[in-house]
Amino acid sequence: MSKKSAPIPIHSLGTAQSDIHLRPLRDYAAPRPSLESAHSDSYYIFIFQQTGESRLMVDFATVTLNGSCIYFIAPGQVHHFISSNDTSGWILAAEPLSIDKNYLDILEREYGQQKPVETDQSGYNKFEGYLKSLFNLLSENTVGSLQASLLFHSVSVCAGLFTSILPNAEDHRLPSRQVYLFQQFQVLLRKHFRNEKRPSGYADLLHVSPSYLNECVKTTSGRPVSYWIQQQAVLEAKRLLAYSRLAVKEIAYQLGYADDTYFMRLFKKSTGISPATFRKHTANSPAFT
Known part of the structure; x- marks a missing residue:
């Protein structure tokens, strides 16, 4: 596979709900040539892995996801999947404007040093329940201001779940x-x-x-x-x-x-x-x- 002559591609979301995308992790982690799939995004990627093992390259650091855990990739970080073994779970992509500012502040604090975080049974059940509900909501393909508002708040809740178990989220004090x-x-x-x-x-x-x-x-x-x-x-x-x-x-x-x-x-x-x-x-x- 030859390298691309153009700079690294930057992907934007292009779904009917233009700032939200959710799909099973196994679809995203399907084998592809790394040089063909390496890219950065204009949006956040939230990964909830339920089972299996995934290996990613994120800005020249190899990240390994084992078992039930969460991980996020920030806008601008170049990444691709290296390997995936018997994985299941969900991957949520959302533009920053879809995420509450309080959560964005925590994500900004983690930028460049984020690590996979294991989920306990309670966290597992919450992530599975909320993401399945969001998937069903997106599958309805209905259009309207109430639907858009519901999707917006649902995505923000999911983002809040992710940020709530990040290391920096436990310190609720305002930063100096x-x-x-x-x-x-x-x-x-x-x-x-x-x-x-x-x-x-x-x-x-x-x-x-x-x-x-x-x-x-x-x-x-x-x-x-x-x-x-x-x-x-x-x-x-x-x-x-x-x-x-x-x-x-x-x-x-x-x-x-x-x-x-x-x-x-x-x-x-x-x-x-x-x-x-x-x-x-x-x-x-x-x-x-």
Whole structure:
């Protein structure tokens, strides 16, 4: 399977209820060539696995789902199924606008570090019941404002069930000012990293001074603002190196670096290997072929 010459595809939902999609997990996990199926989405994916084992690649980390558990994939994360063995369950896709803001705040906190979470019998029964009800509701194919409202709230309830058992959901305290600014910085970074490389640019967007933003980010994460800007660019570079045939110079340009030599130095400093070596490694890895 040859790599695509275009950048990684971004999928959007295209069902009759344009911001909701639900189907059995076994359909989604059906074997497909990984390079053909690797993509990112404009929406959240919530996975409720009831039985079996699934292995996914999510932004270059292998994620294994064993038995009854939940997992979510955030918008923008590049992913594909590596393998699936006797799995059953459900996969729910929902645009962020369909999810209550309180739940979105928790999901944002988990971005990039989410882990599978086991479900006990009580959780299993709740997920199964709510998702089956939502599936039946979607199957009715009726149109109207009341139906749309019912679907919207049903999806939000399901999203709430997922977030309620995530590690960060147990802490109901409002985040400190420093944590809040770090979270908002991360959201803005994912939107603007191609065009904005200056820490002061993010400080302006957040209406704080560069020194205060740097203090908040460093206190919360242990790293300065400049580190996270570089890491976001390197992550996107990895995605393009692994899943496209764009030349390194083209990738550097897409990521906002006019000097591809500087970009290559930055990539090697961050990863320990050159972009070409990284591409070769992924091309020869069973998880990518």
